[in-house]
């Protein structure tokens with residue numbers, strides 16, 4: 370009977386949604402609840418679905434880069450060194466913040482690590498994923514750009530569902546996809562505006578901070594192991610910036626490796642960083658734990674101030 374089929378479908382969806390939501394509300398993976406650099410049950414199942422582990426190794430992503438140098442060719446034929454001998458690493462379960470003055474190479478480092486460099490840029494050095502030289506394949510890494518490229522006439526839920534239909538594996542049932550859409554809405558704190566239109570220049574919609582969170586939601590739908598974000602908090606007030614950063618930290622604590630460039634963080638936002646990578650003129654000024662580096666924060670302010678004075 371069609372009614373029964375629908376009923377069965379909806380109860381399956383509700384069960385799947387319930388499982389995903391319980392996992393997110395608990396703020397930690399199900400099972401024994403311990404993440405030791407691994408992904409939560411939900412992320413891991415989704416991830417194993419679409420990736421062959423023989424090719425990429427572990428499900429978690431340990432990214433290492435050594436002696437990274439980027440040269441760009443300018444229009445007049447001259448070359449310019451944008452990054453010089455950068456070395457560092459990002460571990461699963463950690464949130465790494467890239468900081469430095471404008472033009473110091475933060476976006477270029479993110480582009481280099483995520484294999485998105487412009488055609489006129491040349492990279493030398495080594496980038497290792499779990500100790501191996503690998504190109505980041507689809508589903509491994511996600512990149513949230515600085516601009517929000519969203520369709521203004523769709524609601525938040527429609528936007529995320531649309532992306533889920535296009536990007537999640539074909540063999541995944543729609544009930545599971547719907548459950549994942551709902552859990553992602555909760556994970557990104559978008560419940561209150563889920564049925565509001567995104568909006569555009571002639572249609573008032575959700576706020577700037579909510580748009581940023583929708584952009585991040587679209588990228589985390591596929592549960593990538595590695596998440597790159599270019600200035601996820603720029604243009605937001607301090608409360609929205611704090612909320613977005615807190616979400617990023619929660620994503621990292623789910624076993625993901627999160628690397629984001631951040632401009633002028635407040636002290637509350639700064640306290641959420643695990644690792645700090647401070648750049649100036651394409652060179653490393655500081656790389657290490659953010660928690661015990663209040664001097665590093667002062668140093669970054671000094672670097673920025675000296676830039677303003679020059």
Ligand SMILES: Nc1ncnc2c1ncn2[C@@H]1O[C@H](COP(=O)(O)OP(=O)(O)OP(=O)(O)O)[C@@H](O)[C@H]1O
Pocket residue numbers: 441442443451469470471472473474475476477478487489490
């Ligand atoms: N493909 C390119 N061609 C020419 N110059 C480039 C290219 N990519 C980066 N640059 C130059 O490298 C420098 C670093 O740029 P990048 O965008 O990485 O800085 P940023 O730290 O992200 O700055 P902001 O905080 O303003 O976003 C800039 O001087 C920029 O002009």
Ligand SMILES: [Mg+2]
Pocket residue numbers: 475476477599630
């Ligand atoms: Mg930039």
